[in-house]
Amino acid sequence: MRNQPTESLGHLLPEGTPTLLIPVLIIIETISLFIRPLALGVRLTANLTAGHLLIQLIATAASVLLPLMPTVAILTGILLFLLTLLEVAVAMIQAYVFVLLLSLYLQENV
Numbered sequence: 328m329r330n331q332p333t334e335s336l337g338h339l340l341p342e343g344t345p346t347l348l349i350p351v352l353i354i355i356e357t358i359s360l361f362i363r364p365l366a367l368g369v370r371l372t373a374n375l376t377a378g379h380l381l382i383q384l385i386a387t388a389a390s391v392l393l394p395l396m397p398t399v400a401i402l403t404g405i406l407l408f409l410l411t412l413l414e415v416a417v418a419m420i421q422a423y424v425f426v427l428l429l430s431l432y433l434q435e436n437v
Contacts, residue, residue, distance in 0.1 A: 363432050371425050378414040385410060 339356035340349060385407045392400040 360432070364429055367425060367428055367432075371421050374421055375418060378417060382407065382410055382414060 339353050341352075344352060385403060389400050389403040389407055392403060
């Protein structure tokens with residue numbers, strides 16, 4: 328930014344931008360660059376929280392059903408185990424996507 332301010336700021340503007348809009352667009356694009364990774368983190372957190380909440384609900388249902396209907400509770404426990412495996416797979420995919428998109432965002436601005 329210090330050595331080549333024109334090229335650094337030119338990356339934030341589309342070609343043919345009117346002169347009056349240049350300061351506004353630079354501010355908007357700069358805010359957008361900071362918001363992208365933040366929004367990505369919020370999305371990752373929401374996805375993982377939803378999975379954990381679903382696991383908690385099924386675990387509670389299984390523990391309530393155990394004295395009443397043991398067979399259904401065992402089936403619910405099996406479903407809980409499969410859901411936990413799915414949640415681990417989703418967490419790994421989410422982590423991969425997070426790192427990939429974050430590296431693309433950072434690479435775009437270097």
